[in-house]
Amino acid sequence: MSILNDLTGADPGLTPRAVLLRLGAIGGLVAGTAGAFAAVGGWLSPGALDQARIVDRFERVNGPHPGFRRNHAKGLCLAGRFESSGRGARLSKASLFGAGQVTPVTGRIALAGGQPYAADAATTVRSLALRFHLPNGEEWRTGNNDIPVFPVRTPEAFYEQLLAAKPDPGTGKPNPDALKAFFAGHPESAKAAALIKARTITAGFADDTFRSLNAFRFVARDGTETPVRWAFVPDQAATAESAAQSARADKNVLFDAFASAVRRAPVRWHLVATLGETGDPTADATLVWPTDRATVDLGSVVVTATEAEADGNCRDVNFDPLVLPAGIVGSDDPLLSARSAAYSQSFTRRAGEPKTPSAVHDTPASGAGL
16 A cells, blocks of 8 residues: 555656655744754765665656656546635734635545556555645645655655555456565554555445644744644545446546536535644554544535546646745654655656556536636
């Protein structure tokens, strides 16, 4: 199971070193955070794990697919708006949380994995990546998955897990001995995998919940910082996938169903922030926070249109989780810096590759244009 959401990259033309240096300034991160992780994680040490090796492993596991993301390769673009409830203004100075604010949103729904033409499968991890277009050129880009926790705690563990979970060409399933060895060396991942396996599989994207998984911090106007994790909770009631749905021959069944739903009426998710307290883990995405933590409904994301990725607004966009507006900053989770650096490497590679149409061919929708 892969976890790096939407392996795109930063701006084309940036070298990997330039991207790493830039991380310290993205979204108001405390100076030195990214550099500290780079040193501790070995990113600047010759022969150690770095973003190029992570992307190399994706290509080794999934094979070559020029022009596509190395992970979450199969996707569909979307557009709409964020309607603020005003309740987030006391927690964060980000302009989109102000009372009455309506912020344009573009984004992407996708399935985890590096196979852009694979048939939709209910158990495949789904993702919702969004780009909030704030005033004065600010942006908030966020990538979210429909699992309760990340399956790994560090970039190194992810690198190992990616190979251990590689499907065998003969069976289409991972080697059980390889997975057993990985979990034996990473008991935290074994516990996380159990939580992931136990999750409810919903009928589709529109009734699914998508979580940040990594922790962040909201910064109020008076400087108060609050650790947060957020989730996009569907407005419609979640329903489990039926046997009839799972038996359908349409290989794009999940994407086609979402596009059809949007054509009938806007699809909505509530953006709900969970507020962390002292002692809640912010550097370990394999751990859940206590269920009694306070939550705040920050507003609603309203999707009004979809479009095929080949010509859509999301194909060449980096949904880097460290592109943040004033009022939101990253936490001490090492996966955040690792994801950002790997996105840059992947984007640089695919930027110069020929673009092939996605397997998802969306019918032009009414409503907001892309």
